[in-house]
Amino acid sequence: MPKIASIDELKTIGEQLTAARSDDAILMTVCGGPGCQATRCHDVAAELRKELDSNGFNGSARLRVTGCHGFCEQGPIVVIDPSNIFYGQVKPADVKEIVDRTVRNGEVVERLLYTDPSTGKTVLTEDKIPFYKAQTPTLLSQNRRLDPWSMEDYLAIGGYTALAKVLSGMSPEEVISQIKASGLRGRGGGGFPTATKWAACRAAHGEEKYVICNADEGDPGAFMDRGILEGNPHAILEGMIIGAWAIGANKGYIYVRNEYPLAVEHAKEAISQAREYGFLGEDILGSGMNMDIQVARGGGAFVCGESTALMASLEGKVGEPRPKDVHTVEHGLWNRPTTLNNVETWANVPAIINNGAAWFSGMGTDNSKGTKILALTGEVKNTGLVEVAFGTSLRTVVEQIGGGGRDGRTTKAVQTGGPSGGCLPASMFDLPVDFDVLWEKGSMIGSGGLVVMDEKTCMVDVAKYFLKFLQDESCGKCVPCRIGVDRLLEIVTDITEGRGSSEQVELLKELGETVAETALCGLGKTAPNPVLSTLRYFPEEYEAHISEGRCPAGVCTELIEYSIDAVTCNGCGACLKACPSEAIQGRKNKLHTINLELCTKCGICLTSCNDNAIVVQ
Amino acid sequence: MHQYVDIVVDGSKLKGRKGETVLDAALRYGICIPHLCHMPTLSDIGACRLCIVEHIKNGRTKITTSCTLLVQEGMVIDANSQRVRGLRRNIAELLVTQAPNSRAIQDIALRCGVTEPRYKFRSDDCVLCGRCVRTCNEHYNAHAIGFVGRGRERQVEYPYREKPASCVMCKACVTLCPMSITPCDGPMKPGEGYFCGKCESLTQAPQYEPGDCTRCDLGEGFDCARHV
Numbered sequence: 001m002p003k004i005a006s007i008d009e010l011k012t013i014g015e016q017l018t019a020a021r022s023d024d025a026i027l028m029t030v031c032g033g034p035g036c037q038a039t040r041c042h043d044v045a046a047e048l049r050k051e052l053d054s055n056g057f058n059g060s061a062r063l064r065v066t067g068c069h070g071f072c073e074q075g076p077i078v079v080i081d082p083s084n085i086f087y088g089q090v091k092p093a094d095v096k097e098i099v100d101r102t103v104r105n106g107e108v109v110e111r112l113l114y115t116d117p118s119t120g121k122t123v124l125t126e127d128k129i130p131f132y133k134a135q136t137p138t139l140l141s142q143n144r145r146l147d148p149w150s151m152e153d154y155l156a157i158g159g160y161t162a163l164a165k166v167l168s169g170m171s172p173e174e175v176i177s178q179i180k181a182s183g184l185r186g187r188g189g190g191g192f193p194t195a196t197k198w199a200a201c202r203a204a205h206g207e208e209k210y211v212i213c214n215a216d217e218g219d220p221g222a223f224m225d226r227g228i229l230e231g232n233p234h235a236i237l238e239g240m241i242i243g244a245w246a247i248g249a250n251k252g253y254i255y256v257r258n259e260y261p262l263a264v265e266h267a268k269e270a271i272s273q274a275r276e277y278g279f280l281g282e283d284i285l286g287s288g289m290n291m292d293i294q295v296a297r298g299g300g301a302f303v304c305g306e307s308t309a310l311m312a313s314l315e316g317k318v319g320e321p322r323p324k325d326v327h328t329v330e331h332g333l334w335n336r337p338t339t340l341n342n343v344e345t346w347a348n349v350p351a352i353i354n355n356g357a358a359w360f361s362g363m364g365t366d367n368s369k370g371t372k373i374l375a376l377t378g379e380v381k382n383t384g385l386v387e388v389a390f391g392t393s394l395r396t397v398v399e400q401i402g403g404g405g406r407d408g409r410t411t412k413a414v415q416t417g418g419p420s421g422g423c424l425p426a427s428m429f430d431l432p433v434d435f436d437v438l439w440e441k442g443s444m445i446g447s448g449g450l451v452v453m454d455e456k457t458c459m460v461d462v463a464k465y466f467l468k469f470l471q472d473e474s475c476g477k478c479v480p481c482r483i484g485v486d487r488l489l490e491i492v493t494d495i496t497e498g499r500g501s502s503e504q505v506e507l508l509k510e511l512g513e514t515v516a517e518t519a520l521c522g523l524g525k526t527a528p529n530p531v532l533s534t535l536r537y538f539p540e541e542y543e544a545h546i547s548e549g550r551c552p553a554g555v556c557t558e559l560i561e562y563s564i565d566a567v568t569c570n571g572c573g574a575c576l577k578a579c580p581s582e583a584i585q586g587r588k589n590k591l592h593t594i595n596l597e598l599c600t601k602c603g604i605c606l607t608s609c610n611d612n613a614i615v616v617q
Numbered sequence: 618m619h620q621y622v623d624i625v626v627d628g629s630k631l632k633g634r635k636g637e638t639v640l641d642a643a644l645r646y647g648i649c650i651p652h653l654c655h656m657p658t659l660s661d662i663g664a665c666r667l668c669i670v671e672h673i674k675n676g677r678t679k680i681t682t683s684c685t686l687l688v689q690e691g692m693v694i695d696a697n698s699q700r701v702r703g704l705r706r707n708i709a710e711l712l713v714t715q716a717p718n719s720r721a722i723q724d725i726a727l728r729c730g731v732t733e734p735r736y737k738f739r740s741d742d743c744v745l746c747g748r749c750v751r752t753c754n755e756h757y758n759a760h761a762i763g764f765v766g767r768g769r770e771r772q773v774e775y776p777y778r779e780k781p782a783s784c785v786m787c788k789a790c791v792t793l794c795p796m797s798i799t800p801c802d803g804p805m806k807p808g809e810g811y812f813c814g815k816c817e818s819l820t821q822a823p824q825y826e827p828g829d830c831t832r833c834d835l836g837e838g839f840d841c842a843r844h845v
Contacts, residue, residue, distance in 0.1 A: 301767065318764065323663040323685035476745065476764075476771030478664050483711040483744075486769060487736055507735055514707040517680045518666045 003278035006286040007164045010155075017156035024082065026061040026103055028052075029144055031077040033068025033231065034223055034262075035384060039089075041065075041076035047095040048078070052103075061103050064153075067143035067231015068223075071131055072384035074114060079126055079144065086126040087112040117381065117403060131382045134400045136363060136371050136389040139347055143231035148266050151273040154234040160279055162350035166242050167287040170353075172202060175246040179349070181357035183369030188214055188305075188342030189420060189446040190522070191368070191435035197339055201247040201329040204337035209249035211240050212333065212340040214310060215256035215263065218302040219418025220469065222449035224373040225343035227385050229256065229263040232347065233270035237293060239349035241279065244291050247339050252293040255310050259300060267295050302419075302473035306521045307332075307340045309475065320475045321521035342447065344373060364390035368434045372445065378415075378452035379406050388433060395429035398452055409454040413537070417446025419466045419473075420526035422533025423459060442533040444526070458555035459538040460545055464492045466530035474523065481524030484515040488531055497558040500546040509535060554616035557601040561617055564592050568613035578608035624692040626670075633688030640668050640683035643696060650696045651705060651725055653712070653795065654746035655684040659755055665746055666708050667725065671695040680704065706730045716744050721795040742796050745771055749790030759783040762790060 004010050030036075030045040045065050052061055069077055074088030080102055087098065087109065094112060101107040113122040114129050123129050146153035154160070166175055180195035201209060213236055217225040229236065240252045254267050271293050274280040282290045296314055303309045304319040311333045313319035332338025348370060352360045361369045368390035374397060377383050381403030388397060394414055398404070405411045413423045422443035424431065431437055438445050453462065467489040476482045488511055491504050512528035512535075519525045535542060544550050551559040564575075564584075571589040583599040586592030594605075606614045620635040626643050633642040638661065643650050653665040661684040671678045672686060673693040683696065695701065706729045713726035714736040722744065726734075745764070750773060753759050761784035765774040775781060791797050 303767075323682060325681060325685045325687065472768055474768040476766070476768045477662070479666050479708055479711055479744065482768060482771065483715050487711065490736070503735075511707060514704050518669055518704050518708060520663055520666070520682075 003276070003281075004285065005278065007168050010160060010164050010285060014155050014158065014161065017152050018158075021156050025059060026057075027081040028061065028063045028103070029069075029079045029081065030063065030065045031067075031069040031071075031075060031079075031144070032065040032148075033070075033072065033075075033143075033227060033385075035068065035072025036075035036077060037262075039075045040092075043092045044076045044078065044090050044095060047092040048099070051095050051099045055099060055104070057103065064147050066146060067148050068140075068227040068385055069144050070135075070140055070227075070385040070387070071129075071382065073382045084125040084127060086114055086123070086129060088114050131384070131386075131401055131403070134392070134396055135387050136392075137387055138351060138363075138371050139232075139235070139344070140227065140373055140385060140387040142235065143227065146232065148231055148233055149269060151234065151270075151277060154232075158354065159234055159350075160238055162353035163238050163241055163279065164285060165353055166245055167285050167289060172246045172248065175242060175353070176202065178353060178357050179246075182352045182360040183357075183364070183367075184345065184348055184352060184360065185368065185435060186342060187344035187348070187372065187447065189417065189444065191439075191445070194341060194345055197329055197341070198243065198246050200327070201249075201337045201339045204330045206337045208251065208334075208336050209244075209247055210333045210336060210338040211244045211247065211249045211252040212310070212314070212338060213240055213252070213254040213343055213346050214305060214307070214340055215254055215260070215267075215343045216298045216305040216310060217260075217343075217447065218257065218305055218473075219420075219447055219449045221377040221451050222375045222418055222447055224375050224385060224448045226260050226263055227373070228343050228347050229254075229260070230266050233266045234274070235347040235350055236267075236343055237270055237274050237279070239346035240293060241284070241291055242349050242353060243339060243341070243346065245289060247337070249339070250289070250291045252291065253296050253314060253333075254293060255296045255298055255304075255314060257298040257300060257304075264295060264297060271295065301475070302469075303475045303521070303523050306523055308521065310340065311338065318475075320477050321523070323520060344448075365432060365434050365437075367436050372433055372448055374433070374448045374450045376402050376450050376452070378450075379409065379411070379454040379457065380404070380452040381406055390434055391432045393430050393432055394424065397433065397450065398429060402452060405452070405454045409456065411452055411454050412457060413453045413459065415443075415451040415453060415462065415530070416449065417444040417529075418449040419469050420444060420522070420529055421446045421449070422529040423453070423462060423537060424533070425537045428537075442529065442536055444529070456553055456555070458496075458551050458553035459534040459541045460492065460496050460551075461553070461555045463531040463534045464489065464496055467492055467527075470523070470527045474527070478520040478524060480515040480519040481521075481527060484511060484519070485524070485527050487511060488515070488528060492531060495542060495545050496551070496556040498545070498549050500542075502546060505535065505539075505542055505546070550617075560601060561596060562594050562599055562601060562603075562605065563615050563617065564594060565613045565615050566591050568611050570611060570613075572610070574608045574610065575605035575614065578604050580604060622688050622690040622692075624688050624690075624694065626694045627697050633692075635688070637688055638684055639670065639686045639688055639692070639694055642688055643683065643694075648696065650683055651709070651729055652684060653722070653725060653744070654748065656748055656751070656793065659748070659751045661685050662747055662751070665712070665744070667705060667712075667729070669701055669704060669708075671698050671701055702730065710734050710736070712744055714738050716740070716742050716796070718742060719744075719795045720798045743773060744795070745773070746795060747773075748793040748795070749773060752789050752793050753784075757787065757789060759785070759787075 076090050078087045078090050115122050145157050176195050176198050184194045185191045215225050215229050256263050280292050298304050301319045304313045306321045309319045309321040328338050363370050371387050371389050373387045376386050386401050413425050415423045424443050471485050471489050474481045491508050494500050512532045515528045544552050554560050569591050576584045581598050581600050583595045621632040624631050624633045631642050631646050650668045652668040663682040663685040668683045669680050670683045672681050709726040709729035710731045713722050714734045716722050717738045753762050761781050
C-alpha cells in the first residue's frame, strides 16, 4: 500500500473500502478476545476457515477474527451477519453444522443460541441479548467490526477521518476546546479533565514534548485496556496523533505491560501499518505534521501504572514514583512536557472529534461524561467487558447486564476500581457509575474493574487479599506505603486468624487515614481504600471475627471447622477419596467423619460432595 | 543574588529564596519541621514523609512534604496544625517500631509525640531513608550502593550484591546513617515494647522558637540540617 499523501486521497480510499464491504455477503465474526482465546476460539476460527474454503464459499461468506466482544462468559462467540445471529460456547465440532445449516441454508442451530436464564427462552440475535441490551456501545462495539490486523477494516469504518478533520483546518486550541466541551475525563482512575491536562502541556515551555499511552493495566480482574489495545489499536494511535497535534508533540510512546504479549504485538503491527500508510512519519497527510510512536514494554511492576513511575521506567530508571509537586505536563519524560493518558481516554478522542463534543457530553452525568468500559468479574452470571454510559446504576450493571449472582446466591457487595477502590454493599447498588459519587462513598470507579461478591465472600478476607497485593506491589520508597500497608496487613491478618481486638479496629482506621493522606503517590494514597471501605460498610463482619471468633462466610481457615452432617451423608466416599490429607474416615454407605487434627481446611471435600453434607462453621 | 518570595509558615512571614524548598526556608528561620531523609546538599526524594505540612491554597488544604515543595510567592503553610501533628505522629510511630534501636529515630518519635507505640517492635534497623545511597551517588559519584528490590524486599545493596571497585570504603554512607549513632543500650532490647524517654532528655530544646537550636550532640551525630 503506497503512502496516503493527502486528506482527499484518504477520503476516496475510505469510501471505496466501505463500499467494498457493504455487499450482502455473509460475514462470520469470531471473537478473538482474551476470554475467548482461553476457551480456544482460534481452533473454532481455523475450523471455520477450513470448512468455508473446502465448501467453495469464495466471496459469498467471509470470516473475520476480531477483538473482544465483551461477553466472555459465552466464549467462543461466533456472530453471523447480516442476520446478526449469535452463537455462544461454540466448539470446533459445531463448525460443520454452522456452515452447513446457517451459512448454506440460512437455518438456525438452536442449541448454540443463547438462553436467557430469566425466561428460559433462546435468543436469536445479538442485539436482543439482555447482556448487550442495557449497554451503551460506542467504543467497545467497534471491536467487533474490525480485524485488529487490518488497517483496511479500520479505514472502512471511518478510521483516521478524525485525524483528517483535525489536520484539515482545526487549530490545536480548537481541538482542546472540543475536548473540553465534551467533558472527557481520564479513564485510568484519576478522572482528571483531559482538556485541562492538554492545555497545560501545550502552554508549558519546551521544544520537545511527548504523548504517552498508559497501557500498564494491572488491577486484578481488569482487562478493559487490553480489550481495546488488542481489538482496536488504530483508535488509540489516532487519538494519540490528535493529542500530539493539540499539545505540539511529535513523539509518542505506548507503555504496555509485557504480560500482554498479544497487545504488544497488535500495537507494534498497528504502528508499522500506520507508518506505511503515512499516518505516522513525516508530513502526515500532507499537513506538514511529523509524528512517530514507539511501543515500550513494562516489566511487570504494578506501580509503573503511576504516571511518574511509568516515566522513570521509560527513561530506563527504576520504576519509582516521584513527588508530583512539579507536574508531569511541565516536567515529565526526560524532564520535558508530557501528556500521559490511559488507553481508553486516547481511544475516545477520535469519536469526539468526528461526532462532536455535544454527542459525547450528551451521555453521562453532570460531571462524568461519555461511557465507561467496565470489567465485570466475580460471582456474577455474565462476566466480561461491558460499556455503559456514566450514570447507569450499579444495579443495572450487576443484575441486568451481569444477570445477578451465580447459582442463585445473593450478591453482597461489589468491589470497584481494583486495589485502589473500595467495596460497596448491595444496599448501595442504586448509586450511579460516576467518578465523584463513588469517590464520596469511599470507593472509586478507577480504571473500571468491577468484582461482584456474594455471601460466600468474607469481606475481611477481601481486605486482606488487596493489602497483600499492594504490599507486594508497593515500590517501597515511602514509609506510609511500605511500612503502613505492611502494618495494616499485619492487623487484618491478626483479625482473620482470631487474634483481633476492638482497639485494633480503631488503629486500622487511624493508620488507614494516615497512609491515605501522607503516601507519596496514587498507589499509596488509595491503598487503604479496601480496608477502610469494608470497615465502613461491613463492620459486623469484623465484629464477628473479633468478638465471636467466627467467619460468617466460612473463608478464614483459622476460624472455621469442617464437619460432616450425619443426616445428609450417604457414605458415598467421594470426599474420602478427594481428601489430600487423609483426614476423612468412614466405610462405604456409612457415615463419614473428619479427623480435625489432620484436616488442613483446604475445602476440597466441600466441592467433591454431591449431597452438600460437608458443613463449615 | 538571590531572588526572594514571600511565604507564610505557621503565621510567620518568611523570605523564601526562589528555587529552595519550604523545608529549607523554614529551617533557615529556625522553624523546626521534623525530617529524616532530607539532607542539605542532597536531592530530596520525599521518602520518610515526616516533614509533611499543610499547604493552604484557595481555601483548600493539601498535605504534602515540605522537602519537595518549592517556595512560591504568597504560599501559606501550616507545619504544626493538629492534623499535621497527628499524621506525623503516626508516621514516626511506624518508623520507630520498624527500627527501634536508632537513637535518632527514637528522638524524632518522642518529639513527634509517640509515647507508647501500638505496633510490635521489629528490629529492621534500616528505614530506607536513602541518605547513604544519595551521598554515594551525588557527593562522591561512586554509585557503589543503590536500592534493590520492591516493597518489603527493598534494601540498600551493592550492584548485584558484590562490592564494586568504585566503593573505596570511605564510610560516608555510615556516618550519615540514622543508625550510626550508638544504639541506645538500655531499655530497647528486642521484645521490650516501651520507651524510656531518655532520648528526649538529650534534646530539650524549646520547639518552634526561631534561634533556639541548642546544637545538641544528637543533632550533630545525626547531621541535623540546623547543625550545618
